[in-house]
Amino acid sequence: MILTVENVKKSFDGFVAVNRVSFSVEKGELCSIIGPNGAGKTTLFNLITGHLPVDEGKVIFNGIETTHMHAYEICRLGMGRSFQRINIFPRLTVFENIQAALLAHRGKSFDFFTTVEPLFNEETEAILERVGLQDHRDVMSGSLAYGFQKQLELGIVLAGEPAMLLLDEPTSGMSARETNSTIELIGRIAREKGFTLLFTEHDMAVVFSISERILVLHQGQLIAEGSPEEVRANPDVKKVYLGEAR
Amino acid sequence: MSRHRWFLILILVLIALIPLSGSRYYVFLGTDILIFGLFAVSLNLLLGYTGLVSFGQAAYFGIGAYSCALLMKRVSLVFPLAFVTAGAFGAIAALIIGFFCVRLTKIYFAMLTLAFSQIVWALAFKWNSLTGGDTGFIGIPFPQYLDSRTRYYYFTFAVVALKIINSPFGRILTTIRENPERTEFIGINVKLFQLVAFMISGFFSAIAGALFGVFNHSVFPDTLFWPASAEVLIMAILGGMYSFFGPVVGAAVLLYLRMQVATYTQYWPLILGTILAVLLFFFPGGIVGFVQTRFAVLRGSR
Amino acid sequence: MSLPDPSFLLIQSLNGLTYAMFLFLIASGLSLIFGILGILNFAHGSFYMLGAYFTHQFVSLFVDAPGQFWWAVILGSLTVATLGVVIERFFLRHLYIREELNQLLFTYALVLILSDIARIIWGTDQFSVSRPAILKGAVEILGQYFPKYNIVIILLGPCIAFLFWFILLHTRWGRMIRAAALDREVLGSLGVNVNRLFTVVFFIGAWMAGLGGGLVSPVSAIVPGMDVEVIVNAFIVVVIGGLGSFWGTLLGSLIVGQVYALGILIFPRLSLVFIYILMAFVLIVRPWGLLGRPLQR
Numbered sequence: 146m147i148l149t150v151e152n153v154k155k156s157f158d159g160f161v162a163v164n165r166v167s168f169s170v171e172k173g174e175l176c177s178i179i180g181p182n183g184a185g186k187t188t189l190f191n192l193i194t195g196h197l198p199v200d201e202g203k204v205i206f207n208g209i210e211t212t213h214m215h216a217y218e219i220c221r222l223g224m225g226r227s228f229q230r231i232n233i234f235p236r237l238t239v240f241e242n243i244q245a246a247l248l249a250h251r252g253k254s255f256d257f258f259t260t261v262e263p264l265f266n267e268e269t270e271a272i273l274e275r276v277g278l279q280d281h282r283d284v285m286s287g288s289l290a291y292g293f294q295k296q297l298e299l300g301i302v303l304a305g306e307p308a309m310l311l312l313d314e315p316t317s318g319m320s321a322r323e324t325n326s327t328i329e330l331i332g333r334i335a336r337e338k339g340f341t342l343l344f345t346e347h348d349m350a351v352v353f354s355i356s357e358r359i360l361v362l363h364q365g366q367l368i369a370e371g372s373p374e375e376v377r378a379n380p381d382v383k384k385v386y387l388g389e390a391r
Numbered sequence: 392m393s394r395h396r397w398f399l400i401l402i403l404v405l406i407a408l409i410p411l412s413g414s415r416y417y418v419f420l421g422t423d424i425l426i427f428g429l430f431a432v433s434l435n436l437l438l439g440y441t442g443l444v445s446f447g448q449a450a451y452f453g454i455g456a457y458s459c460a461l462l463m464k465r466v467s468l469v470f471p472l473a474f475v476t477a478g479a480f481g482a483i484a485a486l487i488i489g490f491f492c493v494r495l496t497k498i499y500f501a502m503l504t505l506a507f508s509q510i511v512w513a514l515a516f517k518w519n520s521l522t523g524g525d526t527g528f529i530g531i532p533f534p535q536y537l538d539s540r541t542r543y544y545y546f547t548f549a550v551v552a553l554k555i556i557n558s559p560f561g562r563i564l565t566t567i568r569e570n571p572e573r574t575e576f577i578g579i580n581v582k583l584f585q586l587v588a589f590m591i592s593g594f595f596s597a598i599a600g601a602l603f604g605v606f607n608h609s610v611f612p613d614t615l616f617w618p619a620s621a622e623v624l625i626m627a628i629l630g631g632m633y634s635f636f637g638p639v640v641g642a643a644v645l646l647y648l649r650m651q652v653a654t655y656t657q658y659w660p661l662i663l664g665t666i667l668a669v670l671l672f673f674f675p676g677g678i679v680g681f682v683q684t685r686f687a688v689l690r691g692s693r
Numbered sequence: 694m695s696l697p698d699p700s701f702l703l704i705q706s707l708n709g710l711t712y713a714m715f716l717f718l719i720a721s722g723l724s725l726i727f728g729i730l731g732i733l734n735f736a737h738g739s740f741y742m743l744g745a746y747f748t749h750q751f752v753s754l755f756v757d758a759p760g761q762f763w764w765a766v767i768l769g770s771l772t773v774a775t776l777g778v779v780i781e782r783f784f785l786r787h788l789y790i791r792e793e794l795n796q797l798l799f800t801y802a803l804v805l806i807l808s809d810i811a812r813i814i815w816g817t818d819q820f821s822v823s824r825p826a827i828l829k830g831a832v833e834i835l836g837q838y839f840p841k842y843n844i845v846i847i848l849l850g851p852c853i854a855f856l857f858w859f860i861l862l863h864t865r866w867g868r869m870i871r872a873a874a875l876d877r878e879v880l881g882s883l884g885v886n887v888n889r890l891f892t893v894v895f896f897i898g899a900w901m902a903g904l905g906g907g908l909v910s911p912v913s914a915i916v917p918g919m920d921v922e923v924i925v926n927a928f929i930v931v932v933i934g935g936l937g938s939f940w941g942t943l944l945g946s947l948i949v950g951q952v953y954a955l956g957i958l959i960f961p962r963l964s965l966v967f968i969y970i971l972m973a974f975v976l977i978v979r980p981w982g983l984l985g986r987p988l989q990r
Contacts, residue, residue: 194576220578234569236633245566249577253559254584260554261562305577444794491977497793498733499980502932506973509925513966618921621801628798658813664805671795671802672787 146205147172147309147341148193153202155192162188164365165202170309170358175335175342177352180362181385186345187229189362190313194226195219207308225307227298229314235287239278242286242297244269246304269304275334276300292323299327303334310335312344316351324348328355353377361385420650424643425545426602431626431638432552433595438624439632440561441588442568443493444501446620447508448596450488451481453515453615455597456604461521463605474544474601481597482590484511489589493582505617512615548598555591556635564588625667631679640678700835705954707834711843711912713950714850718905719923720930721857721942722898728937729873729894732785732796736803738924739811740899744773744906745915746811749820762825762911770903777899781892789891804920812917822910842911849908853901854943861939870894929972935985944983 148170155163163185170176178186191197193204195216204212211219220226234242247265248254273279276296281289286297295315302310315331316324332355335342346352352359352373359376361369369379376382430452437443459477462468468476488507492500555561563584566574571581604610613619622645630641648666652659674681723737747769755761780803788796823829824842831838861867869885873894913919926949934945949968956964975982 196572215580216575217578217580220576226576228573232570232573234566234573236569237565241562245562245574246577248559248562249574249579254563254579256559258554258558260557261559262557264559301573301577444797491973495976495980498797498936499976501797502928503973503976505928506932506969506976509969510966510973513969517962517965617925624798658809660805661809661813664802664809667802667805668784668799671791671799672784675791675795 146170147207148343149203149205150189150193151203151205153189153192153204154200155188155197156200162365163192166362166365166367168360168367168370170341170343172308172341173339175332175355175357176344176360177356177358178343178345178360178362179347179349179352183364184362185365186362187313190226190311190345194224194311220305223308224311225302225305225309226311227302227313227315229317231291231294231298233286233294233297233301235285237286238283239273239286239289239297240269240282243272243300243304246301247272250305272300272304275303276330292319295319295327299331307340309341309343312342314345314347316346316348324351331355420646422606423646424639426599426606427623427626427642427646428639429545429548429552429602430596430599431623431630431642432635433592433599434623435627435632435635435638436552436556436564436588436592436595438627439634439637440556440564440568441585442571443585443588444497444624445492445504445589445592446501446617446624447488447504447506448592448623449615449617449619450508450511451485451593451596452600452603452619452623453511453610453612454484455481455600456610456614457515458597459601460604460610470605471544474598474605477601478594478598481600482594484597485590485593486586489586489593493585493589505620508615508617508620512612512617515615516612545602548595552595553635560584560587622663625663629666629670629677631677631681633676634679634683637677637679644678700837702955702958703835704837704839705958706951707839707843707847709950709952709954710847710947711950712953713946714846715905715909716923716926716930716949717850717943717946718853718908719902720927720934720946721854721939722901723927724931724934724937724939724942725870725894726898727931729870730789730891731793732800733928734898735797735800735924736780736807737898737902737927738920738922739804739807740773740777740902741906741909741923742811742915742920743776743807744770744903745910745919746815746820746906747772747903748907748910749822749915752822760825762822765822766904766907769907770900773903773906774896774900778892778896781895785895786888786891804924808917808920817917820910820915822915824911846908846912858939866893926968929968931982932972933975933982935982938982938984941982941984
């Protein structure tokens with residue numbers, strides 16, 4: 146188990162966003178979390194990555210309890226995360242965005258005296274190529290088209306060479322074609338490098354195409370878990386998505 | 392880097408030539424520009440590079456000025472030692488103050504820096520036995536060999552500052568400015584970096600203050616009063632806060648203008664306020680930003 | 694150090710209360726503008742100062758007319774409010790889409806510009822306005838004298854506070870203002886003309902500052918520099934009370950007023966530092982002030 150979430154709970158002013166959720170993810174697994182809007186997916190992510198403090202419960206990553214650690218500490222342990230809304234460095238170029246992530250990852254952040262420009266050039270170029278942004282190397286990232294910015298997000302995450310990637314709606318806002326190519330890319334990289342993948346998605350086609358295991362969240366609770374076929378057949382899941390309105 | 396080399400050479404030339412110009416006016420102005428240029432650059436480490444708006448940098452400038460003066464006059468320390476120690480005091484003050492400030496964001500951060508700066512000002516104002524109160528600290532000894540040695544020190548500091556900006560550390564600071572949340576999640580302890588930037592800025596501001604005190608032979612509490620912090624902020628923005636040398640340009644323009652305007656009218660605040668307003672509305676990148684976009688336009692689209 | 698006699702302490706405390714009411718007028722305008730527009734208006738002290746100057750001007754205009762003082766105060770403060778609207782509508786509005794630093798610096802630019810304009814128009818002489826005839830003179834309290842005018846000010850403060858609280862709670866504009874404080878964007882999508890709302894809020898804020906300046910003109914000398922002095926104190930008030938909190942501003946004003954009045958007696962040399970230490974302390978321990986809303990992590 147690379148990630149174990151045990152009985153995690155979080156409320157905001159009395160509203161329970163995540164209600165005693167427990168699950169585990171195996172190393173190398175491609176796992177997705179689905180659920181209607183407001184189910185608590187992003188909150189759950191925030192709890193795992195340390196962006197929000199947990200009210201109750203435990204999070205164990207790579208054998209270490211990370212429940213009360215800071216986000217940057219958890220990141221250094223090998224967890225990478227992308228965000229639902231675009232979270233890049235707008236006034237830096239595409240190259241600089243990725244290079245910065247590499248600088249941080251390779252422990253160069255407290256280096257005061259080396260000139261920064263030539264550092265990690267090759268590695269940065271490699272990542273740019275991986276995510277298909279090599280032609281936009283020197284473009285100001287804030288002026289990129291939305292789809293490219295999402296690719297850059299992915300590049301920044303990959304630069305950290307994480308053992309596990311948490312991707313929050315990686316294809317939101319994309320066209321069908323972009324969605325397909327992005328998912329294909331992510332799947333390919335994950336299998337090549339042996340990443341563990343945990344992502345949330347609204348696009349069911351995406352979810353069912355590459356997930357090995359699916360977790361279903363509804364109103365803060367885990368209501369179903371299993372392989373795509375199992376989840377598809379699960380009556381509770383069907384009720385939540387197609388049935389009675391709450 | 393080559394662009395920066397040009398500027399460095401220009402500064403070197405300035406430093407070397409000013410005393411030779413023979414005119415006292417230009418020596419004073421030139422020295423003032425170098426001092427406030429350094430002050431503005433150190434502020435810009437926080438403002439333009441880390442995205443932290445500090446309204447209290449005058450505190451470190453003042454601490455540097457008073458410490459250097461005190462060390463030289465009361466403890467009879469030689470200038471080079473007093474000067475660097477003053478810088479250290481500035482860094483220590485920044486460490487203490489910064490520790491509390493970086494826990495806050497944006498407007499609250501700015502207000503706390505203002506509050507601490509006013510505390511330091513009030514101490515300078517009231518602690519007569521140490522600082523001479525509002526009558527000021529006067530009669531600071533002016534070391535004879537000051538000119539050539541000081542230029543050397545100054546140049547060294549300029550190079551050091553430039554190196555820091557162009558280092559990985561400096562790059563991470565810009566990512567903090569751009570997106571602190573994202574920076575946190577590439578594995579950086581953002582608060583720690585902000586604190587270190589704060590300390591470095593405090594050090595250089597104090598150095599600038601020490602030079603100021605020595606060149607003016609005196610220090611007054613006014614130097615620490617909050618409008619002084621606002622003025623150096625304006626210098627940084629006027630020159631261009633997204634470039635390293637922008638603040639120096641801003642300092643030069645502002646000081647020159649102030650000297651010129653003083654001969655015509657006493658209403659300098661009105662002019663300064665108007666300049667600031669015009670900047671904010673039409674030239675957000677400052678002078679350097681404006682020049683850079685003009686250059687880019689001339690060279691054709693990217 | 695001998696203990697000062699209680700009647701003297703009482704008078705000092707009442708002085709502190711008077712000052713607190715002036716601070717309250719200014720600070721509540723500042724807090725309102727910050728709560729709704731998100732702008733920390735440095736120029737608020739300038740509005741206060743101009744309120745005083747305009748009142749003085751109107752008093753000279755209405756020489757010996759009945760009720761001249763009150764008319765002067767009303768007209769003076771409305772003039773300031775109008776000026777505020779012009780500034781907001783034609784200048785500040787264009788900076789809303791930019792980062793907060795730009796708005797903050799623009800208000801600082803206004804401080805510089807307005808203070809010099811005041812100097813150009815009225816010079817550097819000190820002015821004073823005489824109290825209205827019925828309020829001249831003092832009242833005896835425990836053997837000491839306390840000006841009648843100050844008592845009216847002390848009573849006026851809570852009245853204005855109550856008026857405000859009533860407006861915020863029970864009128865349509867008040868409801869919109871409270872909603873805007875919570876979420877500006879949603880309000881816009883509900884069809885409220887947010888721009889006009891902002892202008893109204895700015896008008897009210899500037900008007901209150903001008904009112905404070907007008908009312909202070911008989912008590913305190915009208916001099917250049919009163920803008921800078923008051924704005925820092927107003928900042929301290931809103932920090933202690935809580936930026937954007939109405940009752941917090943009242944509480945903060947009372948605290949600051951008393952600290953200034955009594956602090957001078959207890960720690961004459963440290964009173965200046967003490968108020969800033971208090972501000973720093975609040976920001977460190979409880980940044981949202983005594984009655985403000987806690988910040989998100």
